[in-house]
Amino acid sequence: EAGVTQFPSHSVIEKGQTVTLRCDPISGHDNLYWYRRVMGKEIKFLLHFVKESKQDESGMPNNRFLAERTGGTYSTLKVQPAELEDSGVYFCASSQDRGFGAKNIQYFGAGTRLSVL
């Protein structure tokens, strides 16, 4: 079974440009999460999808960030326009279910390293 996959693994863009990150969750996982680590800081939660609906977007830093999950499968995170402080590693995670037990464990992808120059 494939794990959480993220694309691209690394993106280098100039300030003001647009970048779109993609996350493919584990097949059958309804819950999808985005996190990021910016330079020198801790990993921070961005948002949580349940299928195609945004359950919690309290961690989204500002309106330059737009996350979508059309059809409840893969998700994209668009940054437009990118700023220098957006540089960091963006992680995606998925879990099968909510509630108790093993089904709500979040499994992470390898991340996308975003460099804004």
Next chain:
Amino acid sequence: DAKTTQPTSMDCAEGRAANLPCNHSTISGNEYVYWYRQIHSQGPQYIIHGLKNNETNEMASLIITEDRKSSTLILPHATLRDTAVYYCIVRANFGNEKLTFGTGTRLTIIP
């Protein structure tokens, strides 16, 4: 989410048991203790979680004190591949499901 406190760094000799402590004195009754680790340049990796009973899986053991204010992750026979940053996270199992990562413990396995 309750806050956790972990030592900044630890060393452990290869082949020995690595014991990583975590304090979570403000944990609520419905909050679980989760452990993840991040090996350099990889995404966080789930290790184990528990509520109040001790847990063991193929990777590690989790010992939670009776008052649930602290816990210890045990890697029984540490190898060089266990060198990583280990995160202790407390999280409600339903509702607010985001993981709140702190600074973690940087564990270095010494050959």
